[in-house]
Amino acid sequence: MSLSVAVKQVTQAFALDVAFEAPRGVTVLFGASGSGKTSLVNAVAGLSRPKEARIAVEDWVLQDSKAGVWLPPHKRQLGYVFQEGRLFPHLTVRQNLAYGQWFARTRAGDISLDRVVDMLGIGALLDRRPSGLSGGEKQRVAIGRALLAKPKMILADEPLAALDEARKAEILPYFERLRDEVNIPVLYVSHSMAEVARLATTVVALEQGRVSRVGPAAEVLGDPGFTPTGVRAVGAVLEARVAQHHEDGLTELDAAGIALFLPQLAQHVGQPVRVRIAAHDVILSREEPKGLSALNIMQGHVSEVRAGAGPGAIVSVVTPAGPVLARVTRRSATALGLAEGVPVWAVVKTVSVAPQDIGGR
Amino acid sequence: MMGWLGPEEWSAVALSLKVALWATIWALGPGIFVAYALARWEFPGKQVVNGLVHLPLILPPVATGYLLLIGFGTQGVLGRWLAEIGIVFAFRWTGAALAAAVMAFPLLVRAVRLSIEAVDPKLEQAAGTLGASKLWVFGTVTLPLILPGVLAGAVLAFAKAMGEFGATITFVSNIPGQTRTLPSAIYSFLQVPGGEDAALRLVAVSVFVAMAALILSEVIARRVAKRVGGV
Numbered sequence: 001m002s003l004s005v006a007v008k009q010v011t012q013a014f015a016l017d018v019a020f021e022a023p024r025g026v027t028v029l030f031g032a033s034g035s036g037k038t039s040l041v042n043a044v045a046g047l048s049r050p051k052e053a054r055i056a057v058e059d060w061v062l063q064d065s066k067a068g069v070w071l072p073p074h075k076r077q078l079g080y081v082f083q084e085g086r087l088f089p090h091l092t093v094r095q096n097l098a099y100g101q102w103f104a105r106t107r108a109g110d111i112s113l114d115r116v117v118d119m120l121g122i123g124a125l126l127d128r129r130p131s132g133l134s135g136g137e138k139q140r141v142a143i144g145r146a147l148l149a150k151p152k153m154i155l156a157d158e159p160l161a162a163l164d165e166a167r168k169a170e171i172l173p174y175f176e177r178l179r180d181e182v183n184i185p186v187l188y189v190s191h192s193m194a195e196v197a198r199l200a201t202t203v204v205a206l207e208q209g210r211v212s213r214v215g216p217a218a219e220v221l222g223d224p225g226f227t228p229t230g231v232r233a234v235g236a237v238l239e240a241r242v243a244q245h246h247e248d249g250l251t252e253l254d255a256a257g258i259a260l261f262l263p264q265l266a267q268h269v270g271q272p273v274r275v276r277i278a279a280h281d282v283i284l285s286r287e288e289p290k291g292l293s294a295l296n297i298m299q300g301h302v303s304e305v306r307a308g309a310g311p312g313a314i315v316s317v318v319t320p321a322g323p324v325l326a327r328v329t330r331r332s333a334t335a336l337g338l339a340e341g342v343p344v345w346a347v348v349k350t351v352s353v354a355p356q357d358i359g360g361r
Numbered sequence: 362m363m364g365w366l367g368p369e370e371w372s373a374v375a376l377s378l379k380v381a382l383w384a385t386i387w388a389l390g391p392g393i394f395v396a397y398a399l400a401r402w403e404f405p406g407k408q409v410v411n412g413l414v415h416l417p418l419i420l421p422p423v424a425t426g427y428l429l430l431i432g433f434g435t436q437g438v439l440g441r442w443l444a445e446i447g448i449v450f451a452f453r454w455t456g457a458a459l460a461a462a463v464m465a466f467p468l469l470v471r472a473v474r475l476s477i478e479a480v481d482p483k484l485e486q487a488a489g490t491l492g493a494s495k496l497w498v499f500g501t502v503t504l505p506l507i508l509p510g511v512l513a514g515a516v517l518a519f520a521k522a523m524g525e526f527g528a529t530i531t532f533v534s535n536i537p538g539q540t541r542t543l544p545s546a547i548y549s550f551l552q553v554p555g556g557e558d559a560a561l562r563l564v565a566v567s568v569f570v571a572m573a574a575l576i577l578s579e580v581i582a583r584r585v586a587k588r589v590g591g592v
Contacts, residue, residue, distance in 0.1 A: 045490055073489040074497075086487035090505045099501070103492030149491050 002185050003027055003057055003153065007043050009050035016040065016050070016209040025201025026179045026186040028217075032229055035206040037189045041157050044187060045080050046073035057153045057185060077107070079146025081156040085138035087130035093141050094126040100149025109150035111182070116144045119181070120174055136167035143174055153185040154178060160195065175199055176359055193233040197221060197276035198359030221276075222323035224306040224314035234314060235278040235357075236325040242267045250295075250350065255321035261295040261350045265358060274359050279314055281352040282326035285345045286336050296348040298324065305338050313338075317346050324348075366566070370559055372538050373546035374566050380454055380542055381522035384461035385515055388469050392518070393511065396473035397499070401482075417528070418467040426531025429460055433532075456533035457540045461522035469518040476510020477503065509582040516578035520571055543567060 006019040016036045029037045042048045044055055044062065049070060055062040060077070063070045079100070087096050097113060117123050120140045130138060139159055146154055156175070160168045176199065178186055190196055196203055200217035205228050212228065213220050220226055222236045240255035242265060253260040253273065260275070267273055289297055300319030307313040313333045315326045324346045328338075338344070366374065398404070399411055417425045433440040433450045440451060450456035480503055488498040504511075526544035533540040535549060547563045550556035 047486060074492050074494050078490060080490040082487060086483055088484060088502060100491035145491065
């Protein structure tokens, strides 16, 4: 396991009792605000010192309260990307980038300024000051600054929360590149399902200071019982590959032999992508639909129906492309006789898949 | 200026500049340290330290001067001990500088403390996660960001040191060429018949030095602020 965390910290206001292990990749700490995400990531960063904890990244032990080990933040060799960037206002972008690099100069590592600048597209900003940068630019510089400190792991505490949708879409791919190209472990705090769906290798769901679910992203998100931020945010993740770009502006994906049509993607043919399909965008049909405008129709069978407290129910459908979640009314579920094993067709409109739901794998 | 001022007046001006400069330099390091401690640390007796720092501001200067005499005079508690290792303050220009430094200290600390409190601790935290130890964080993040405040405080301290009279004359007396600073000289000139012209000239010098210091600090602070930029 790449990251192992066990933290117990009880204060008058809040009790945090968390233990999990995660493989290499992006581990997303997911939960509503007040669930303990930031407390946990601050414990990992050494910004707080829980009484009982063992935190390690592979064999690099950051804290082991039993052995009396506690590294101060500046000795942890982590790269922290904060929500608000926290760039140094008195330094240029270049000096900001060089800041952590200087403290890491004696450590081994092959990450160069040129590569980081190139990867994040911040070459034109180098001689500017943070005050003149947009929110998205600041976050790119903050990512670069963290990377150049040659970290053993990157911590990111809701790095997109302060950005608007367009800027979020601009920054997310850079975290995907961290995962896929730089191969550096990332501990990412988020309360956004879309971010989890695109980034997470492992999801650690927190509720009131405790771990409620841990597991691979597709598994956790495909569980109809997993609704930590409300049913509106529920949606399964399909893994696919770009098959073809069509002239009419559509991109055809191949998800385990099933063709999916999405609005034009930037990814090249052959590249893997992850698609999050929001449960409320899925229509179920007992018969093979004909004469429908929707382009994506997947045959499968119901594996689980979970009725909610309100009028809705979440139906889990197993298709050859992967698990799909559909949010329907309980009335429809009864009318269609949806139950485990019943064959259904899941219908997804091409245009209902938003760009932020699609990411590189 | 040499020709315009008599030798006695000139010696007072030169002495005052020297005393004020050294007083500011001595006060700067401890002043920044105390300001940082008061702004960022919680420790027992913090209010006592805060009170002691501000004491020279509210005490009659003569009282401060007398306390310095008790402490650092030739027969003083610390003075006797310091004299053994060759450091003498009593009736020397160094004593005048010490008195000026003590009197200017609270002004410096207040200005620096305010600017430290304006620095976002989150920036210092960020520097820590990037590998900077506490000392490095202070040197590379906190200090550059509080530079305008430090400069403002230093100029204020310098101006106060130039004008310091009560504590100085009580502690180190009014010896021409040794401890007769600008204010002491003005006072002395006013005590003798026909000294008004000389006193007036020295007042003009005081006004000139004070204005020059203020303008200089304005210019430097503006440059620094431009370089530091907004967040």
